[in-house]
Amino acid sequence: MKHEVTHSCGHTQTHTLYGPVKVREDKVRWLATTECAACWRERQRKEPLTAELTYRHYIGSYVVALVGGDTYSIKDAVKAAGFWWGANVTDTDMIFSTHNRHAWQICFRSLAEWEDVLDKLHALGVRRLIVRNDLLSAAMGNELPLPVGGELEVELVG
Numbered sequence: 001m002k003h004e005v006t007h008s009c010g011h012t013q014t015h016t017l018y019g020p021v022k023v024r025e026d027k028v029r030w031l032a033t034t035e036c037a038a039c040w041r042e043r044q045r046k047e048p049l050t051a052e053l054t055y056r057h058y059i060g061s062y063v064v065a066l067v068g069g070d071t072y073s074i075k076d077a078v079k080a081a082g083f084w085w086g087a088n089v090t091d092t093d094m095i096f097s098t099h100n101r102h103a104w105q106i107c108f109r110s111l112a113e114w115e116d117v118l119d120k121l122h123a124l125g126v127r128r129l130i131v132r133n134d135l136l137s138a139a140m141g142n143e144l145p146l147p148v149g150g151e152l153e154v155e156l157v158g
């Protein structure tokens with residue numbers, strides 16, 4: 001079903017939504033509190049390259065997603081480093097479907113592999129890393145050295 005949504009930035013965008021009326025209405029209300037895709041992309045482009053590390057219980061992996069900065073201009077290098085393009089969905093998003101932006105992502109099974117991923121982030125010029133211990137994945141036990149729901153922001157020095 002197509003829905004015209006006026007976003008918080010004032011721009012109108014058409015969204016194709018699925019599911020029961022109530023679910024679509026909630027989604028439209030939530031979308032109206034967010035900026036449109038064009039504004040979001042424009043803002044992302046101006047940010048430093050930012051990666052986010054979370055654990056995803058539903059795939060049994062740690063995932064690093066590129067969540068900010070001009071990833072478009074480095075997409076070939078990103079692809080070559082083994083990242084894939086897809087919906088960036090944390091354990092909490094999975095349950096509440098609060099968020100489904102697409103992002104470049106790479107996954108790894110244990111924290112022992114982290115150094116290798118970190119080298120890739122350095123090589124790509126990523127400057128900021130956000131480690132987020134997603135509430136649900138933390139409750140189900142992962143090795144992130146953070147309290148449940150905790151968040152840590154690190155500046156990566158090139």
Ligand SMILES: [Zn+2]
Binds near residue numbers: 009039
């Ligand atoms: Zn806009």
